[in-house]
Amino acid sequence: MSTFETIPESTSQTSAEHLAERLSKSITAAAEADRREGWNRPPVFLPESENGVLEVAMGPHHPSTHGVFRMDVSVDGERVIRLKPVFGYLHRNHEKIAEGTAYLASMPYTDRLDYFCSLTNNWAYALAVEKLAGIQVPERAEYIRVILAELTRIQNHAAAVGFLLQDMGASGTPLMYAFREREKILDLFEQLTGSRMMCNYMRFGGCRVDVTDAWLDRARRLVAGMPQFVDEFEALLTTNEILMVRCQGIGALKPDLAVNAGVTGPMLRATGVNYDLRKVDHYGIYDRFKFRIPLGDHGDVYDRYMVRILEIREAVHILEQALKEIPAGPIMDPKTKLRGFRPKPGEAYGRIEAPKGELGFYLISDGGSNPYRYRVRPPSMINLTVLEDMCLGHNVADVVVILGSVDIVLGEVDR
């Protein structure tokens, strides 16, 4: 294995070997005791004999992993020389269940994919079905979708930054600030959809209920106060010395590797690749709004943080325009029928720029009332595939920060 050959001969090798030997002895003794008592637990530490390399399983219960995710890390001293992500601790059979139920019945399940962004998940799924069945969406509904998607983006990015800082050891304050804003946005969601997190709001060809003028006013007030929050957040964080030292130059990702691995979202844009589906695909009505795409140039953790903050600012601009221009009209295409919905045989792929990256739904219909094949392209999981490349050579403590900067949600990774 080439990674093992590059390790320099360390002077403290004897002590490392000694440590490994001691560990292996105690592990054998513990395993012996376990077997006597009838327990069968896998050892947590698996020492390897060569070069004093230690294998540590971080997770599935680990205070810094975002959910139940395991990383098998090989460390030489503090340095990471190998990292193997282990998925599947939250595999909930989303796709299989969806293939067995009606099209509309999968809508609440999409909420639970990326549970921070239920509304964008709804939209991606609705878009795929609309493509499959050739349904048009009325203008007002498109505006509502944009408003809700951008609100979702704000709360997701704020929370992601909060969790990143939490992982860095800033316990509490940034996360509290982020959740304070998030709660305000969740209040809006609750007023409109009846639920804080699992909104289940979009329908094929439109939305479930209409927004009221009072709701729009409340949203306008919230959006008007948002730049102030971002300023406050940035004053706290952006030039903070500890944050800069912990983030700059850590976990750098090369643009060509990011493109080859299919990385999307803020992760990709932090490497400097200008790719945003809102600009590329023009899905919905995004070509009507003026907004810019923030790009980074080092692809490290700090750039990812910065891209997220700037995206919040751009989302505020989109929201201001959308809330000003929203027209009156129907919110559902009257021709769509929700009951006995059977699209013609065919296939469709609908994708949107979710806060975490490209979220796509691929559907094959055989003319029945449930999809023949239902497949989710989750941004979190595909962004995770480059985790090892980002972590190699860094300290164990940096692995935690790098994982936090990817912004994963396990519901989406394992489905």
Added chain:
Amino acid sequence: MAIDQELKIEMGKQGVFVTTIQELYNWGRRSSVWPMQFGLACCAIEMIATTMARYDLARFGAEVFRPSPRQADLMIVAGTVTKKMAPQVVRLYNQMAEPKYVIAMGACAISGGPFKQGYNVLKGIDRYMPVDVHIPGCPPRPEALIQAFMTLQKKIDSHHLTGEGRPRYLDPDAPGEFKVPEPGEHDLEPASNQGVWPVPVVIR
């Protein structure tokens, strides 16, 4: 043994505070329940929201989320327990020091919830370990978690230190650890732990 309430008030007026060891013990226990920092799925986000400024779980003395099971008193099973994760959850429970309590938060932890029909989802964590409070909901609102906390505090308050009604951890005969299930040929084995979950009798 309870004190005469009137007498207690009368003594209080004189500046004498009277209590029992039991009351004092339970008061201390219930006022500093430290939960374990342990989230499984969507419900964990609502659990985090509960600890944040708006809902402020600190009012109940429970804001100190411990990353290690050794320092925690309460396990909030927040989210879907899959069959791959269930052994780890039970193992974490076994590693917690007595007295320990469990709140099953959300439909998934109670019964498998919306994913119950899935082949990989455990149909309720109470098959493997004793659960003190169940919270229904998908996800339960933060208020519901607070309600569960208050229910747990009431439960702790009503514990007797001796005699028949004493809690599990004061009874040397009651089990404190439960068998960790293992992946068997078709399912986790055993399907449930003896004495924790009464297997329902199917009447055909």
